[in-house]
Amino acid sequence: MKVSKYRRMLLYSIFGFAVSAFSFMLIPLSDFRGSALQKIIAYMIGALFWLGLISGLIITIKLGQIRKNFSEKKYKLPGVMCFFKNKQAICCDVLMGASVILLVIFQKLFGTYHIASIVLLSLTIFLVYIHSIVNGNNFAYATQKGVKK
Numbered sequence: 001m002k003v004s005k006y007r008r009m010l011l012y013s014i015f016g017f018a019v020s021a022f023s024f025m026l027i028p029l030s031d032f033r034g035s036a037l038q039k040i041i042a043y044m045i046g047a048l049f050w051l052g053l054i055s056g057l058i059i060t061i062k063l064g065q066i067r068k069n070f071s072e073k074k075y076k077l078p079g080v081m082c083f084f085k086n087k088q089a090i091c092c093d094v095l096m097g098a099s100v101i102l103l104v105i106f107q108k109l110f111g112t113y114h115i116a117s118i119v120l121l122s123l124t125i126f127l128v129y130i131h132s133i134v135n136g137n138n139f140a141y142a143t144q145k146g147v148k149k
Helices: 005-029 036-070 087-110 115-134 137-142
Strands: none
Touching: 005 036, 005 087, 005 115, 005 137, 036 137, 087 137
16 A cells, blocks of 8 residues: 555544544534434534544554554554654644643633533544554554655
8 A cells, every 4th residue: 555545544534533522512502401403413422423433443443454564563552652752743742731731720610511621622632532643653654754655
C-alpha cells in the first residue's frame, strides 16, 4: 500500500474519532423526556459516539496490520501509553493536559452541563484520541522520512 493511501486511512480514523468526541456537543439539544426531536437527538448522540469510536478503532487496527507487513514497531508501548514521541505529539500532549485542567476548572465553576464544560469535554476527548494516534506506531510509519510516497 502506498504511504499516501495509508495517510488517507489515518485521516479517516481521525475523522471517526472526531465524530465520536464531538457528538457530546449535541447534549444541550437533547432530552429523553422532551419533544420528539430532542429524543431523536438524544439517541443520535449515543449512535454517533459509538459509530465514530468503532469506525476509528477498526481503521486503526487495519492500519496496524498493514504497517506490520512493512515496518517494525518504533515504540514498544501503544500510543495511548506514550507521551512526547515527536513534535506533533508534544503539541498534542500539552494541549491535552491543558484541556483536562480547564475541563476540571470549568466543571467546578459552571457545572457539568454548561456549554463551556461540554465544549471542553468534547475537545478533551478528541485530544485524548489524537494523543493516542500521534504517539503511536501507525503515525510514526505514516510520517517517516525517506519512504516512497
